[in-house]
Amino acid sequence: MAKRGKKYQDAWKKIDREQAYEIEDALRLVKEVAPAKFDETVEAAFHLGVDTKRADQQVRGAVVLPHGTGKSKRVLVFAKGDKAKEAEQAGADFVGEEDLVNKVSQGWLDFDVVVATPDMMGQVGKLGRILGPRGLMPNPKTGTVTFDVAKAVEEVKAGKIEYRADKAGNVHAPIGKVSFDTEKLEENFQVLVETLIKAKPPAAKGQYMKNATVSSTMGPGVAVNTSRFTGR
Numbered sequence: 249m250a251k252r253g254k255k256y257q258d259a260w261k262k263i264d265r266e267q268a269y270e271i272e273d274a275l276r277l278v279k280e281v282a283p284a285k286f287d288e289t290v291e292a293a294f295h296l297g298v299d300t301k302r303a304d305q306q307v308r309g310a311v312v313l314p315h316g317t318g319k320s321k322r323v324l325v326f327a328k329g330d331k332a333k334e335a336e337q338a339g340a341d342f343v344g345e346e347d348l349v350n351k352v353s354q355g356w357l358d359f360d361v362v363v364a365t366p367d368m369m370g371q372v373g374k375l376g377r378i379l380g381p382r383g384l385m386p387n388p389k390t391g392t393v394t395f396d397v398a399k400a401v402e403e404v405k406a407g408k409i410e411y412r413a414d415k416a417g418n419v420h421a422p423i424g425k426v427s428f429d430t431e432k433l434e435e436n437f438q439v440l441v442e443t444l445i446k447a448k449p450p451a452a453k454g455q456y457m458k459n460a461t462v463s464s465t466m467g468p469g470v471a472v473n474t475s476r477f478t479g480r
Contacts, residue, residue, distance in 0.1 A: 262277065262280070262281050263277060263281070263468060263470055265471075267471065268459075268471040268472060268473040268474075269470055269471065269472060269473060270472075270473055270476075271434055271437055271438070271462075271472050271473070271476075272430060272434050274462050274470040274471070274472045275290070275430045275433045275434055275437070275462060276430055277470050278290055278426070278462050278463060278464050278467060278470055279426050279430065279433075279464075281464075281467050281468070282426045282464040282465075282466065282467045283464075283466050283467055284464070284465065284466040284467075287318070287425045287426055287427045288425065288426045288464035288465035288466055288467065289317070289318070289319070289422050289424075289425060289426075289464065289465050290422065290423050290424050290425060290426060290428070290433055290462060290463070290464055291420060291421065291422050291423065291462070291463055291464075291465070292420075292421055292422075292423050292437055292440060292460065292461070292462050292472075293418060293419070293420045293460065293461050293462075293463070293469065294418065294419045294441075294444060294457060294459070294460045295416075295417060295418055295457075295458045295459050295460075296413055296417045296418070296419060296444070296452075296456060296457060296458065297417065297452060297453075297454050297455050297456050297457075297458055298413055298417045298449060298452045298456075299417070299452075300413050300414070300415055300416075300417060301415070302451065304449055304450075304451040305449045305451050305452050306413070306449065307411070307412070307413035307419065307444070307447050307448075307449065308387075308389055308390070308410075308411065308412040308413070308447075309389055309390060309410070309411060309443065309447050310389075310390040310391055310392075310403075310408055310409065310410045310411070311408065311409060311411070311439060311440060311443040312403050312406055312407055312408045312409075313407040313408075313409060313423065313424070313436040313439055313440070314407070314432075314435050314436060314439055315407065315424060315428065315432040315433075315435060315436050316406060316407030316424070317407055317409060317422045317423070317424055317425070317436075318424050318425035318427070318428060319422070319425075320405075321360040321361050321404055321405070322341040322342070322358065322359045322360045322361070323339070323340045323341050323342070323359065323360070323361050323362075323363060323401050323404050323405070324340070324341065324342040324343075324348065324352075324359040324361070324362045324363070325340040325342070325343045325344075325362075325363045325364070325397055325400075325401065326344070326345060326348060326349065326362070326363070326364040326365065326368040326371070326372050326386075327343060327345070327363075327364070327365045327368060327397050328345045328365075328367075328368070331365050331395065331397050332344070332345070334397050334398045335363070335397040335398065335401055337398065338397065338398040338399075338401035338402050338405075339401055339402070339405050340363070340397070340401045341359065342359060345368060345371070346371060349371045349372065349374065349375060352375050352378060352379070353374070353375060353378065355378075357378075357382070357384075359384075361384070361392070361404050362379060362384045362385070362386050362392060363386060363392045363393075363394070363397055363400045363401060363404070364386040364392065364393055365393075365394070365395050365397060366393055366394070366395065369386070369393060372385075372386060383410070383412075390410045391403065391408075409421055409422060409440075411440070411443075411444070419444065421440055423436040423437050423440060423462070424436050426464050437462070437472075438477065441457075441460075441474065441477045441478075442477070444457070445457065445477070445478065456478070457474050457477075457478050459471065459472075459474070460472040460474050
């Protein structure tokens with residue numbers, strides 16, 4: 249295990265490692281022990297009882313957090329004609345077609361989310377090797393391949409996040425900033441939990457939400473009691 253700094257170690261001592269805290273108490277602790285001087289992101293992590301090697305046990309989607317994430321995301325939209333105009337009017341940071349495809353293919357990546365209309369996916373698909381590994385490839389499951397580009401852009405700007413279970417069944421997602429009120433962080437967390445529960449694959453057997461933690465960017469994780477959300 250990598251050696252941690254004194255602030256991290258001091259924060260670690262304030263947390264009972266044997267306890268799963270109620271979410272409001274866990275978030276208060278996260279805010280209290282956040283060691284950095286900057287406004288750290290608060291992240292939620294979940295370990296799900298799914299086997300993502302199986303196609304019928306994938307957990308992936310998107311959700312709009314009621315209080316956003318505290319981070320302004322730069323949105324790139326691949327669209328043409330009237331749809332390009334709609335994207336611009338909705339607040340997209342970059343809008344284009346072949347010109348932007350070429351720019352990205354040459355290494356330009358100054359954006360956080362990519363939206364594309366279905367008729368542009370033939371060209372956008374060529375960028376798979378660049379966008380895919382970075383989690384930026386548009387996908388119908390997350391609402392980023394759509395003709396309703398205005399709605400897609402507005403949702404991202406309003407705090408829409410994407411989630412996806414990794415090979416070990418873990419989901420990591422931001423739920424705000426340390427500067428957020430505890431109540432806002434809690435509401436964001438609750439919406440995310442409810443979304444993950446609804447996304448449970450029918451093929452997943454046994455306990456689904458095995459455990460959850462919340463932490464700040466530079467702080468230690470705090471275990472959360474999820475029984476009030478899951479009924480277990």
